[in-house]
Amino acid sequence: MPPRLSPYPTAEAVEEAFYDAMQKGDLAAMMALWADDDEVVCVHPNGQRLVGLEAVRASFEGIFGAGSIAVHVRSVRSHAGALIAVHNLVEQIRIEGRGGSSTVECVATNVYVKGPYGWRILVHHASPLESGDPSASAPVGAILH
Numbered sequence: 001m002p003p004r005l006s007p008y009p010t011a012e013a014v015e016e017a018f019y020d021a022m023q024k025g026d027l028a029a030m031m032a033l034w035a036d037d038d039e040v041v042c043v044h045p046n047g048q049r050l051v052g053l054e055a056v057r058a059s060f061e062g063i064f065g066a067g068s069i070a071v072h073v074r075s076v077r078s079h080a081g082a083l084i085a086v087h088n089l090v091e092q093i094r095i096e097g098r099g100g101s102s103t104v105e106c107v108a109t110n111v112y113v114k115g116p117y118g119w120r121i122l123v124h125h126a127s128p129l130e131s132g133d134p135s136a137s138a139p140v141g142a143i144l145h
Contacts, residue, residue, distance in 0.1 A: 011085035011112035025068030035120035043125040070094035085112040105129040
């Protein structure tokens with residue numbers, strides 16, 4: 001399988017495309033962003049550690065099967081070198097339910113690597129952010145993304 005070309009010249013551009021793919025529920029766009037590496041890692045909020053592209057694909061396929069994810073990013077902190085970038089941020093995820101809608105916040109760390117074909121995602125790890133407000137917590141066992 002030939003390597004995928006990346007139109008993303010920076011880690012920030014890949015991150016923007018990552019959250020855009022979530023908001024659109026676009027599996028093909030999401031998977032085009034991940035590194036061609038058997039050791040990619042994804043941990044969704046309240047989810048298990050997924051290793052490898054097939055596990056990551058299966059998880060997003062299941063999540064997007066329920067629809068897109070209304071997510072907004074804030075408080076980005078980043079560190080970048082020539083070949084690796086690490087971003088830590090807060091995701092605000094809007095959840096629609098029977099009783100209306102609420103916003104859950106998660107803290108996420110995204111690790112990007114630069115290879116011969118541009119920047120790609122190597123790691124996405126997100127966990128619910130404790131806000132002190134029990135009504136803003138994700139339902140127990142809910143995998144948000």
